[in-house]
Amino acid sequence: xxxxxxxxxxxxxxxLIVMSMVTFLLFFSSPVNPExxxxxxxxxxxxxAQTKKALGYDEPVTTQWVKFAxxxxxxxxxxxxxxxxxxAPETIAECPAPCLGYSxxxxxxxxxxxxxxxxxxxxxAITAFFMWMIGGIVFGVIxxxxxxxxxxxxxxxxxxxxxxxxxxxxxxxxxxxxxxKWEIVKIPEYVPISEGGVSVxxxxxxxxxxxxxxxxxxxxxxxxxxxVLESMGEDYLRTAKSKGLAPRKVLYKHSMRxxxxxxxxxxGLDLAGLMGGAIITEQVFNYPGLGKLAxxxxxxxxxxxVVGIVLVLAAVVIVANLVVDLLYAVIDPRVRxx
Amino acid sequence: MTVPVTELESHVTAPPGEEPDDSGVQxxxxxxxxxxxxxxxxxxxxxxxxxxxxxxxxxxxxxxxxLVKTGVLDPLTLHQDLLDVNxxxxxxxxxxxxxxxxxLGVEPGTGRDVLSRLVYGITWSLxxxxxxxxxxxxxxxxxxxxxxxxxxxTDSVIGRAIDLTLSFPSTxxxxxLSGVAVAFMTGTLQVPAGDVANxxxxxxxxxxxxxxxxxxxxxxxxxxxxxxxxVDAARLLGASRGRxxxxxxxxxxxxxLLVYFTLMMPAFISAEAALSYLQVGxxxxxxxxxxxxxxxxxxxxxxxxxxxxxxFLIMIIVVSFNLLGDxxxxxxxxxxxx
Numbered sequence: 001x002x003x004x005x006x007x008x009x010x011x012x013x014x015x016l017i018v019m020s021m022v023t024f025l026l027f028f029s030s031p032v033n034p035e036x037x038x039x040x041x042x043x044x045x046x047x048x049a050q051t052k053k054a055l056g057y058d059e060p061v062t063t064q065w066v067k068f069a070x071x072x073x074x075x076x077x078x079x080x081x082x083x084x085x086x087x088a089p090e091t092i093a094e095c096p097a098p099c100l101g102y103s104x105x106x107x108x109x110x111x112x113x114x115x116x117x118x119x120x121x122x123x124x125a126i127t128a129f130f131m132w133m134i135g136g137i138v139f140g141v142i143x144x145x146x147x148x149x150x151x152x153x154x155x156x157x158x159x160x161x162x163x164x165x166x167x168x169x170x171x172x173x174x175x176x177x178x179x180x181k182w183e184i185v186k187i188p189e190y191v192p193i194s195e196g197g198v199s200v201x202x203x204x205x206x207x208x209x210x211x212x213x214x215x216x217x218x219x220x221x222x223x224x225x226x227x228v229l230e231s232m233g234e235d236y237l238r239t240a241k242s243k244g245l246a247p248r249k250v251l252y253k254h255s256m257r258x259x260x261x262x263x264x265x266x267x268g269l270d271l272a273g274l275m276g277g278a279i280i281t282e283q284v285f286n287y288p289g290l291g292k293l294a295x296x297x298x299x300x301x302x303x304x305x306v307v308g309i310v311l312v313l314a315a316v317v318i319v320a321n322l323v324v325d326l327l328y329a330v331i332d333p334r335v336r337x338x
Numbered sequence: 339m340t341v342p343v344t345e346l347e348s349h350v351t352a353p354p355g356e357e358p359d360d361s362g363v364q365x366x367x368x369x370x371x372x373x374x375x376x377x378x379x380x381x382x383x384x385x386x387x388x389x390x391x392x393x394x395x396x397x398x399x400x401x402x403x404x405l406v407k408t409g410v411l412d413p414l415t416l417h418q419d420l421l422d423v424n425x426x427x428x429x430x431x432x433x434x435x436x437x438x439x440x441x442l443g444v445e446p447g448t449g450r451d452v453l454s455r456l457v458y459g460i461t462w463s464l465x466x467x468x469x470x471x472x473x474x475x476x477x478x479x480x481x482x483x484x485x486x487x488x489x490x491x492t493d494s495v496i497g498r499a500i501d502l503t504l505s506f507p508s509t510x511x512x513x514x515l516s517g518v519a520v521a522f523m524t525g526t527l528q529v530p531a532g533d534v535a536n537x538x539x540x541x542x543x544x545x546x547x548x549x550x551x552x553x554x555x556x557x558x559x560x561x562x563x564x565x566x567x568x569v570d571a572a573r574l575l576g577a578s579r580g581r582x583x584x585x586x587x588x589x590x591x592x593x594x595l596l597v598y599f600t601l602m603m604p605a606f607i608s609a610e611a612a613l614s615y616l617q618v619g620x621x622x623x624x625x626x627x628x629x630x631x632x633x634x635x636x637x638x639x640x641x642x643x644x645x646x647x648x649x650f651l652i653m654i655i656v657v658s659f660n661l662l663g664d665x666x667x668x669x670x671x672x673x674x675x676x
Contacts, residue, residue, distance in 0.1 A: 015502060022502075137372060164604070164656035166611045169631060169649040176638045279509050291510075295616060298514050306514045311505040321505070338377055 008325065012318045017069075019314050026067045027303050028057070049235035051104065055066065071099035088153030100311065101304030103297070109187075113293060117277070119291035120190050124212065125274035125280070127205045131213035132220055133267060137260070140224025141216075148228065155221060165184040171211040171284035177209060188285045212278050216270055227259035234258070261331055265324050272320030276313030375593075385665025391658040399464040402457045413458045413625050415517065417449035428640050442647060445635045450488075450623070452630075456651060459625035463652075466544075466619070467535055467606035473545025475552055479595065482556025483583045487564050500550040508547040509612070515543065516618045531626045540619045544606055552602075555594055563590050572635040578593060585614060593670040600663035605654040611652055627652050 029282050052058050059067075067076060075097040095107075100110040143155040162170070179187045188207045191200045231237060233256060240254045241247075277291030286292070290309060297305040369377075379385060405411040420437075423446070429444045436443045442452040520524045520539050523529040529538060563569065564587070572586045574652040607627070613619045614628030615635075622629050631648040638645040 011498075015498075015505065019502060019505065026515065039450070160660060161653060161656055164653040164660070165649055166608060166615070166628075166631060166652055168612065168635075169614045169645075171650075173461055173636055173645075181639055246641055273507065276507050276510065279513065280615065283616065294510050295513060298517065299617075301517055310507060310514060313510060314505050317505040317507070321501075 005326065009321050012322055015318055016311075016315055019318075020069070020311055021065060023307055023310055023314075024068070025308050028061050028064055035267070045050070068101065071095060071101075073097065073098045078122040095285070099282035100308035103301045103302050103305040105297075105300045106305075110305050111264045113305060114290065114308060115313055117288060117290045117293045119192065121277040121291060123205060123272060124188070124208055124273060124278060124287065124289060125202065127202070127209035128216070128274065128278075129267070129271050131209055135213065136220025137219050137224050137263075141228055141256070143221065144228035144232075145251075149250055152225075156225070159218035159221040162214045167211060167215050167280045168284050171208070171281055172213060174207050174211060175285060190287055190289075194240045208278075208281050208287055211284070212274070212281045219226060219266070220263065223263060224259065227262055228255055231255045231258040264328055264331060268320055269317070269323035270328065272317050272324075275316050275320075276309070375669045379665060382669065384661055385669070386657040388661035388665060392599075392662055395460060395464065395655050398457055399461040400417055402461040406454070406458055411454035411457055413454040414450065414623055417444055417451070419449070419604045420444050420530055421446065421449050436643070443641075443643060445633070446641050446644060452647065455625040455628070455630055456648060459627045459630050460647070460651070460655075462477075462537075462620060462624065462626040463607055463610055463628065466610050467603050469541040470544035470548065470606045470609075471602045473541060474548030474602060475595065475599060477545065478549035478552025479556050479588070479591070480583075481549065482553040483560050483587055485553065485589075486557035486560025487583065487587065496553065496557075500553055503547060503550045506547065510545065512540075512543050512613060513616050513618060519543070533620050536618075536620050538583070540610060540613060544609055548602060548606070552598055555598060556591060559591055559594060559595065562589055563587055595634050597663055598668065599664055600659055604663075605657035607652060607659075608656055 049058075057064070070076065076095050076099050077093065093102050093107075095109045095111070098111055100114070102109055103113065106113065139155045139159065143152040146152045174185075175188070178184045185207055186203050189204045191204050193201045196204075237250065237254055240250045245254075277289045277292035277294065279295060281287070282289045282291035283295055290313075294306065294309045296302075297309065387551045402411065406413065415439075420440070422427055422428050428446050429449070440451050440453065442456065444450060445452055445455065481496050481499075516539060520535050521533050523538060524531040529535045569582065569586055574580055577586065610619060610626060611628030611631060614626060614632045620626050620629060622633060627648050631645075631652065634641070634645045634648060
């Protein structure tokens with residue numbers, strides 16, 4: 001088991017390194033000159049050259065990558081010029097240790113911006129996660145128990161229809177009608193728990209989290225339904241029934257356990273993917289999370305910020321992959337890792 | 339197993355309209371697996387209905403450009419006279435200005451005919467989704483076959499590439515790369531700017547992030563196919579790698595590929611819509627279902643018909659494709675059951 005964990009972590013680290021290289025290559029060896037955007041409009045050639053130097057774009061991509069990687073561990077300065085730091089420290093932007101770059105359009109470090117936006121995306125992801133897990137499993141089990149009935153068809157059909165409408169349509173519909181026109185729900189707005197308490201926090205999250213959960217719910221309803229049905233055909237379930245176990249107990253203790261194990265993998269990876277921000281939902285509800293940050297960064301061609309976000313998200317996914325694999329080995333005794 | 343019994347029954351009892359054989363004895367004819375699958379599919383009413391809807395969309399997509407050329411549909415002409423200037427450019431008349439000339443009304447703000455735009459938008463949306471699906475399936479199938487057939491080092495390299503591609507936050511990458519990549523295509527590669535470059539970008543990037551799933555499935559199938567005798571026979575006869583891959587193995591993969599195709603199309607139709615919302619992809623005035631819906635957002639409350647119709651069209655095609663995919667899977671693989 002230990003050997004397995006170490007091996008998995010090792011491949012995870014390699015993946016991260018390769019991924020950061022690919023990302024750098026994609027963004028920084030492109031025909032778009034990042035300094036044009038970092039410098040802004042009405043930028044004189046001299047100022048442009050200065051910005052280019054300050055952000056390190058004058059160096060080859062490989063050097064830029066090495067500096068970036070070093071910056072993640074020990075921090076770095078922009079521009080990286082000790083002589084300038086001596087003479088004019090006010091022109092230097094410091095970027096302390098986990099440095100993911102410096103965003104000129106906002107004049108702050110990428111790490112800082114991500115730190116600011118992350119709790120918002122995380123709140124949204126976790127709330128939505130609980131909504132779709134509970135909804136998906138409850139409806140999935142009901143559908144499986146009433147297989148072939150109108151209830152079953154209704155549940156499966158409705159979840160498919162909600163999944164098939166574009167997310168931003170559902171989100172905007174709820175936003176503009178429920179919240180603004182009919183005023184049934186409070187207009188969604190992020191309030192940290194520390195400021196307004198859990199209830200205000202949750203009220204502000206209700207619509208966006210619900211919208212987000214609808215996207216995933218369909219898959220979970222179908223998966224739960226399929227796995228419960230599949231487990232009902234198993235021999236051990238017949239045994240449990242025939243020895244006179246209460247149907248309720250058969251369902252919860254025997255059928256559900258087998259049925260829900262495969263969901264762990266999917267749930268873990270979906271949650272991990274969402275932690276990086278639900279781009280569309282955040283955009284619809286004007287939620288200042290990572291997704292919205294990424295959209296803004298892209299529109300401003302703020303490449304350091306874009307690269308920083310992409311890498312953080314990729315890292316989350318890689319770590320989540322590892323955690324899910326290990327968790328799976330714990331839950332399912334049939335899985336023996338070498 | 340209930341399937342063989344029903345197959346047998348359908349054999350024994352001839353349909354009432356069918357004329358008996360000369361001898362009066364039921365002719366026993368073997369049916370190929372494809373014929374069996376087709377028969378199963380035809381009996382599935384829901385899937386047949388879904389198939390008809392998909393066929394209708396495809397027919398619309400094919401006919402629309404001709405109708406636009408001949409002037410029956412006119413997605414671009416502005417009808418400012420049909421708009422109520424005092425109401426902020428909302429169409430005159432009820433339900434978004436529905437009239438004999440404009441069956442679904444006219445677009446608020448511009449006065450373009452909504453029906454023409456939607457019909458032509460289907461062409462663009464399906465074209466983008468189809469091309470992206472072909473790109474993804476092309477890459478996925480070739481790499482999957484190579485990976486599964488070669489094994490060893492090649493296999494693990496492709497396996498890592500799959501992991502790497504899957505850990506990239508794909509929506510974020512699509513968004514983030516758009517400016518850089520479109521500039522690269524129009525600048526360095528001399529792709530005509532505008533619709534062509536924008537559509538090509540969406541197609542290539544959706545395709546590129548879509549291949550890993552197919553590669554995994556194909557690889558799994560190839561692992562068992564490569565052990566079959568006909569592959570050994572072909573190899574003994576001196577067949578080249580290319581022949582083994584594409585003439586011997588590929589024809590055995592059509593069933594899973596077909597199912598994957600019908601499930602990938604709706605995903606990409608949705609993706610096109612979502613990307614339009616993020617201002618990536620084909621831009622108005624050229625219509626796609628996604629950018630029509632995006633245009634309608636500002637009028638969601640004032641002109642609900644205009645807001646709802648594109649979303650509804652997207653929902654219908656996505657649901658139909660999904661049902662079709664499920665039906666095909668059930669028909670092609672009698673072991674699965676819904």
